[in-house]
Amino acid sequence: MKKISIAGWGLSLLAVLPITLSGGEKIMQTPAAFERMTHIGFMTSSTFALGIVELLAVILFLIPKTALVGAILGACWMAGAIAAHVRIGEPFILQLTIGVLIWVAFGLRRMDVLQLAFSAEKK
Numbered sequence: 001m002k003k004i005s006i007a008g009w010g011l012s013l014l015a016v017l018p019i020t021l022s023g024g025e026k027i028m029q030t031p032a033a034f035e036r037m038t039h040i041g042f043m044t045s046s047t048f049a050l051g052i053v054e055l056l057a058v059i060l061f062l063i064p065k066t067a068l069v070g071a072i073l074g075a076c077w078m079a080g081a082i083a084a085h086v087r088i089g090e091p092f093i094l095q096l097t098i099g100v101l102i103w104v105a106f107g108l109r110r111m112d113v114l115q116l117a118f119s120a121e122k123k
Helices: 002-027 031-040 044-062 064-087 093-109 111-118
Strands: none
Touching (some): 044 064, 064 093
16 A cells, blocks of 8 residues: 555656646746747736646645645646647647546545545445
8 A cells, every 4th residue: 555655656746747847937937938838829928827826736736635626726737738739739648648647646645536436336
């Protein structure tokens, strides 16, 4: 059980790494962040606020008591990223992978959630 939890934390860190980098870049308002925002079709004036939301999702996901809220926010964030990439005809496999990884990692950290997700209701 301990090894599964450690794997969950390792996958959690792997899942939040690209979100953290993206959020940090947006908060620092780098030229690359503005370029990506323009490329995706978002207004550059929202760059800082979107970076805050990204980092908030990461923080919530990494705190055990708020991890469920963080997982929901992170997965929804990735769904929005998928929609943005689909809209401009770009591949979205990375965003899909991160979204799935968030839930797998959360399930490994919280076995009760994993069991709930895969248990059949007895009638």
